Amino acid sequence: MKTKSSIDIVQIKLAVSKELGLNLSKNTRNRSYVYGRAIYFKLCKEFSHATLFEIGKSVGREHASVIHGLNVFDMIAMYNDSIINVYTKLRDHLVKENEESLKKYNEEIYYKIKYEKLLAEHEELLEKITKVSGVVL
Helix, strand or coil, X not given: CCCCCCCCHHHHHHHHHHHHCCCCCCCCCCHHHHHHHHHHHHHHHHHCCCCHHHHHHCCCCCHHHHHHHHXXXXXXXXXXXXXXXXXXXXXXXXXXXXXXXXXXXXXXXXXXXXXXXHHHHHHHHHHHHHHHHCCCC
């Protein structure tokens, strides 16, 4: 079972749709929709552990469209300040709204990584003891 942050892609979709006044699932290549979906894809990758398939499916797209949307975001972020402003506003809103759960999520990740490092160190020490003493523990 994957550990997920509590920010669900549905919550992200609602926040982006509300901010931009767009239905992200609408089947159109209009620039405002493409940019809106790109912001949505970026936020989903940043705040959830949903797969590209799950993210795409939530707006009626394929996983390849999500990859393309992430690339689009990176390109427009360099040249379009209004897109960055919208993204930053939404990102700040999501962080503020979900601060406690994100803190908890980050602590869980921290301890999981710490545990894995200690486990590896333990295995390494057992190997050293076995080499020195000749006794398998």
